[in-house]
Amino acid sequence: MTGRRRDKYVRSHDINTSRRDRIPMARTFTQKLSAELDPTAEGLVHLYAEFSLHSNLRSITLSFPDYLGAEELRGFSQSQRHQCEWDGATQNPWIRFRYDVNRTNAGGYEFVDTGSWALLKYPPINTSWKYTGGRVELDRQYDIRQDGIVSSDGSIVYLGPHREESFRAGGQRFRIAIPTNASLRASLADVCASLSFAAENLDVGGKNDEVIVVVAPSNINWGWGGLQSGVNGFWAVDSSYVDHANNTWIHEYVHTRQEWDRDQSTRWLIEGTTNYYAALLTFLDGRVSFSAFHRYLETDRHANSVLVDPGRWTSPNAYYTKGRRVTAALDAKIRRETGGSKTFEDVFRRINRVDGSLTHGKLKTAIRNVVGHGLEDWLATYVEQSRVPDVPTEEALFTGDTVSVPEPEPEVEETEPEEEDEVEIEIEVDDCPVCGAAVESDQQFCAACGTALFRQCPVCGRGVTDEPYCPECGTAIQEECDVCGHRQHSSEEYCPKCGTKFG
CATH class of the missing domain: 1.10.390.10 (Neutral Protease Domain 2)
Structure with a gap:
């Protein structure tokens, strides 16, 4: 079911083991995480942790990372800076957190909040509890409080205006969220067809009932061309190709099949x-x-x-x-x-x-x-x-x-080849930008001074021209100037348009 998954790795703490042995039937309480935008604070969203409890519970402790701050609590009190305790009485307690969403890697964003929309991953909240009587287990649920989409384990979440395309292929349901300000390079029909072909022809097991895909707007300086996160979700930048051997859509989809x-x-x-x-x-x-x-x-x-x-x-x-x-x-x-x-x-x-x-x-x-x-x-x-x-x-x-193995070819007597007319091959020649020596269009380095004639990916070293992402490894090649918005190669020290120093 969308937005819900039983977490088999959660471990509970029993304070009455003899009673537990006599009553093996599992009972559950739920923890639901949901989020909504905060249009007044770019980079921050409101995250809610809401609980529906079982009568056997005696205590609940939540521990959370430092990029979460508890804003409002009902039925919980903050025992330490990043820890909260249930009061033992409130039946439907909840906490509202301030969540610093922005995460960077490889020189760009992995997750981001712009104020008007956000692409994020729900943070880890460690939940421990004690109970009496029969075993009580935790059922984690994931939801959203506004327009958006969420994967089954909360590892891919989009908040904001969008349209959604859904289809079935290979026994899976695909849901693609296209934000209002995203502009697909490939047609949506081609993206769906490419993913359908992969789902129907990759026979490796590991299929989830549902796959969540978010089209990431390319006006953000992303660290990657795409990112798979969690069990069944990924995002891919809207400029991704479907007609390139490094097909980001399928690349990230294959990650969801690795178990x-x-x-x-x-x-x-x-x-x-x-x-x-x-x-x-x-x-x-x-x-x-x-x-x-x-x-x-x-x-x-x-x-x-x-x-x-x-x-x-x-x-x-x-x-x-x-x-x-x-x-x-x-x-x-x-x-x-x-x-x-x-x-x-x-x-x-x-x-x-x-x-x-x-x-x-x-x-x-x-x-x-x-x-x-x-x-x-x-x-x-x-x-x-x-x-x-x-x-x-x-x-x-x-x-x-x-595939047939070719038979060895019989030896033939060599003869003098007939003279052929010379064929004139036109090769584009330019000047090295450093020393001025003539260089041909397919040269990667100047033979005279060694200058690289292509921009190079800072991660894998591949020569690139004006691509925003490296076609070899997906690293962001261009960065956006914070002052004027001009996009330039990530190795530039100064913005060529306004002169702002980077870094």
Whole structure:
């Protein structure tokens, strides 16, 4: 059900264990979080924690982070700066908090409140309690107090004017919130069709009944091109493409299908699988060519990283780059080893069911169970060492068609080639902005002085031109001047329009 989820990790504290043993039936009390905008204070929203109690409860203690401030309390008193206690008598107690929403990462916002609308995540509130009699458990609920949308665990929340598009695909219901001031680069029909194709063709388990998607207006300096948060929600910037191998909509959707518990040794799979399947599904959907798909996957960035050990990555973003290349090559390896009867999707489905954290050893076991024999040597070479595999160039291998192994070509006697007419190739030539030397249009660096001829992403180093987000890793490339609003590359020290110093 929308906005509601039983939290199986909550633990209660019994003060009468012998009675609990005799009465195993669970009883519940509810804690509902909801929010509304505060149009008078940009960056802040009102957050409400409301309780419906059970008669067996004897005490409730709430602990909350420092970016929450208790504004008004009914049935609670503040025992410490970030802690409140129930008075033991009020049956429907509540607290209204002042919530500082703005969160930044990678040089931009992850969550933000503008005063007229907000994109946020409900904060963690630690709730502990004591009871007598039968066990009492906590049922956490998530809601909104105005126009907006909320995911089942409160990890994606939008407050403000918007329109909503909903559709069903692959046994899931998608709800897309489009804020009034968002302007989609791709058509809404294409976004829905792209997500539908992914939901219907990604067979890895881990499906939620509902997926919440928020289109983030691009007039905000976001830290990422998109962000998945919690169980079943994500946001993507309105300028995101559906016809690029790095399809943000599918990338974030694939994150919602990952159910394994994290382990450092398999951390590379978190982004390796999302990048790979975003590219694969976009290619299979006919939105990019095979050459664009292959070119995106066979990147050499961060190739010397040892994926099994994040401490030996050459960049924090190695799981985006080398991770996707290794995932693609591993999928191809599995397809070849099994004659096309199995793919990495079968591995994905198995690791989604693994008990406990997904270690490298458990990953190897899952692969062995899918393929019928181990790929330890392959994994040792490309996951446990700094080497990189080739991504096969046979298109049929990735489309599921039969791939025949070509027979060796017979030797032929070499003959002198006939003379051909010279073909004139026109190459655009420009001047290096530093030394003035002539440079060709496809050069990344000036041969004379070494100046980078493209702006570079500050995270992964990819050359970029006027894109607001890096097409390689999604990092925000442009920042907005606080004085005049001009957008410029994040490496600029001064605004080129008004001269304001940044930082």
